[in-house]
Amino acid sequence: MSREINTVGVVGLGTMGAGIVEVFARSGIDVVAVEITDAALERGQATMVGSIDRAVAKGKLTAAERDEIFARIGFAVGLAALHDVDLVIEAVPEQLALKQAIFAELDRVCKPDAILATNTSSLSVTEISVATTRPNAVIGVHFFNPAPVMKLVEIVRTVVTAPDVVADVEALCARLGKVDVTINDRAGFIANALLFGYLNQAVSMLEAHYATREDIDAAMRLGCGLPMGPLALMDLIGIDTAYEILDTMYRRGGRDRRHAPVPLIKQMVTAGLLGRKTGRGFYTYEGPGSPKVVPDELTAPPAAEALEDGRAIETIGVVGSGVMAPGIIEVVARAGFDVVSVTRGAEKSAVVAGAVEASLAKAVARGKLSEADQAAALARITWSSRLDDLDDVDLVIESVVEEISVKKAVFAALDEICKPGVVLATTTSSLPVIEIAMATQRPADVIGLHLFNPAPVMKLVEIVRTIRTSPETTAAAAALVEALGKTGVHCADRSGFIVNALLFPYLNDAVRMLEASYATADDIDHAMKLGCGYPMGPFELLDTVGLDVALAIQRELYLELREPGFAPAPLLEHLVTAGYVGRKAGRGFRDHT
Numbered sequence: 007m008s009r010e011i012n013t014v015g016v017v018g019l020g021t022m023g024a025g026i027v028e029v030f031a032r033s034g035i036d037v038v039a040v041e042i043t044d045a046a047l048e049r050g051q052a053t054m055v056g057s058i059d060r061a062v063a064k065g066k067l068t069a070a071e072r073d074e075i076f077a078r079i080g081f082a083v084g085l086a087a088l089h090d091v092d093l094v095i096e097a098v099p100e101q102l103a104l105k106q107a108i109f110a111e112l113d114r115v116c117k118p119d120a121i122l123a124t125n126t127s128s129l130s131v132t133e134i135s136v137a138t139t140r141p142n143a144v145i146g147v148h149f150f151n152p153a154p155v156m157k158l159v160e161i162v163r164t165v166v167t168a169p170d171v172v173a174d175v176e177a178l179c180a181r182l183g184k185v186d187v188t189i190n191d192r193a194g195f196i197a198n199a200l201l202f203g204y205l206n207q208a209v210s211m212l213e214a215h216y217a218t219r220e221d222i223d224a225a226m227r228l229g230c231g232l233p234m235g236p237l238a239l240m241d242l243i244g245i246d247t248a249y250e251i252l253d254t255m256y257r258r259g260g261r262d263r264r265h266a267p268v269p270l271i272k273q274m275v276t277a278g279l280l281g282r283k284t285g286r287g288f289y290t291y292e293g294p295g296s297p298k299v300v301p302d303e304l305t306a307p308p309a310a311e312a313l314e315d316g317r318a319i320e321t322i323g324v325v326g327s328g329v330m331a332p333g334i335i336e337v338v339a340r341a342g343f344d345v346v347s348v349t350r351g352a353e354k355s356a357v358v359a360g361a362v363e364a365s366l367a368k369a370v371a372r373g374k375l376s377e378a379d380q381a382a383a384l385a386r387i388t389w390s391s392r393l394d395d396l397d398d399v400d401l402v403i404e405s406v407v408e409e410i411s412v413k414k415a416v417f418a419a420l421d422e423i424c425k426p427g428v429v430l431a432t433t434t435s436s437l438p439v440i441e442i443a444m445a446t447q448r449p450a451d452v453i454g455l456h457l458f459n460p461a462p463v464m465k466l467v468e469i470v471r472t473i474r475t476s477p478e479t480t481a482a483a484a485a486l487v488e489a490l491g492k493t494g495v496h497c498a499d500r501s502g503f504i505v506n507a508l509l510f511p512y513l514n515d516a517v518r519m520l521e522a523s524y525a526t527a528d529d530i531d532h533a534m535k536l537g538c539g540y541p542m543g544p545f546e547l548l549d550t551v552g553l554d555v556a557l558a559i560q561r562e563l564y565l566e567l568r569e570p571g572f573a574p575a576p577l578l579e580h581l582v583t584a585g586y587v588g589r590k591a592g593r594g595f596r597d598h599t
């Protein structure tokens with residue numbers, strides 16, 4: 007028979023606990039919220055008041071509803087207040103000994119049939135459960151941050167959790183309007199197991215001065231459509247909590263080096279830079295608990311108004327006729343530059359011109375472009391099939407096939423043809439820019455401009471400097487990106503740049519998780535979309551990008567960094583071998599026919 011859950015206890019009113027109390031109270035369930043000291047209780051109350059008041063201010067709650075919500079919450083110091091609740095959710099810091107002590111105490115205090123749940127992100131629910139005399143009533147109920155917003159709850163059953171306890175918690179999640187996935191007890195469950203390797207890697211990029219915090223975050227927001235960048239997310243999670251989760255995942259999850267916390271994280275914890283909750287983490291906030299970022303000593307000064315490098319850019323050459331070239335030509339022409347498009351023949355030029363015309367016509371039909379601007383953009387484009395016609399352009403963007411020998415040949419020819427001082431840019435997404443640069447006699451003028459597909463839509467451009475690129479070239483490229491209306495992020499010339507280096511290992515990890523039969527593709531996709539706010543789940547994205555493309559990028563990353571955890575998942579290789587490469591083949595992880 008299922009239990010009636012009328013009153014819920016929440017232990018610990020920190021980042022997660024305060025949000026969890028709010029979730030229950032807003033669903034009409036009575037809550038007893040407990041903390042360890044009066045001061046912590048006050049802090050937790052203040053967090054809740056702030057959050058609920060913001061909902062009132064935004065018109066999402068009325069003042070009367072606000073009062074009803076607070077009337078449902080009882081606050082207390084100490085666990086004794088939980089003697090009569092039907093279910094407890096523990097949300098204290100991520101330390102096994104602390105959680106075990108609390109569960110032993112809850113076992114003494116709570117009613118015999120109360121369910122005892124932990125919100126742990128990475129610790130073993132089984133190990134926590136054995137601190138009680140009722141391990142079959144212990145379960146993991148893992149909410150996502152911020153709890154009132156994120157729809158997902160991971161329900162973690164151990165080998166001894168009673169089926170009726172699982173069923174009661176599943177029913178409770180439905181009452182809260184949450185979507186649950188029920189899974190076994192494994193380090194990081196679904197979402198964190200896929201998230202934390204990525205977060206740690208992003209910190210290591212920052213630590214290595216590979217890119218700035220702003221650029222790493224902007225790259226993942228604009229390149230992948232994520233709601234926040236990884237470093238801003240670390241600040242939201244709490245740097246101490248993130249440290250504990252990584253540390254546990256490293257120890258429990260097979261000692262994958264990618265989970266060994268990057269030294270910078272430990273230093274930040276020691277220095278008290280715990281993220282939003284202390285007002286300072288990777289970023290500086292207006293005050294403790296505030297979501298508002300304020301400038302600090304690491305904030306870059308605003309970009310210089312005009313570029314003083316003497317490289318006025320008026321005419322841009324675009325070489326190539328594949329997927330990317332038409333979009334790039336369109337972007338450049340619409341931004342007011344003259345364009346010389348070079349393909350390998352008149353037929354190819356006609357195809358590219360057709361694609362540009364069709365895309366511009368679509369923009370006009372959607373009311374995003376006037377007919378006059380459409381005509382002006384088209385009039386700025388010259389179609390050619392001779393590289394020699396680039397002898398007078400001010401900058402070249404190469405976007406030919408992703409093969410090093412072909413790109414090197416194009417750059418060697420450009421070196422012969424182009425005026426001195428012209429910026430030569432490659433849109434490669436995976437080849438070393440320096441190797442392309444060294445095909446010329448002017449490597450200081452060569453740079454990577456990694457645009458995303460479709461170029462007219464995607465706002466991000468990765469500006470990739472090699473060890474030979476001059477500061478003037480980088481400045482000219484950055485100015486161009488701005489003139490194109492895009493957001494440029496700077497990074498060094500390493501495999502995958504920022505976005506692909508952070509994205510593809512995560513996708514590969516998702517394949518490994520599926521391969522291990524820990525969860526279904528649907529549950530994994532759900533977890534990332536509803537728990538982390540990703541626009542697509544990893545398997546949806548892999549089928550869209552193409553499994554062959556993903557495998558090629560993952561192989562590159564593995565070869566360059568020699569990180570065992572980056573080795574392509576065997577299942578990914580098998581699917582590619584079988585020709586199941588995603589949407590374009592009608593079948594990948596899912597059937598698209």
Ligand SMILES: NC(=O)c1ccc[n+]([C@@H]2O[C@H](COP(=O)([O-])OP(=O)(O)OC[C@H]3O[C@@H](n4cnc5c(N)ncnc54)[C@H](O)[C@@H]3O)[C@@H](O)[C@H]2O)c1
Pocket residue numbers: 017018019020021022023040041042046050096097098099100101108125126127128148149150151242243244247251283
């Ligand atoms: N931060 C996240 O994004 C996130 C997301 C999902 C799950 N979690 C998990 O939720 C749990 C809590 O994490 P957090 O980030 O909210 O931590 P936090 O440090 O923000 O808050 C922990 C709270 O527990 C209180 N506390 C400590 N000992 C206590 C005791 N004996 N009795 C009562 N209260 C006590 C502290 O005073 C503090 O307010 C962890 O297990 C964490 O892994 C965190």
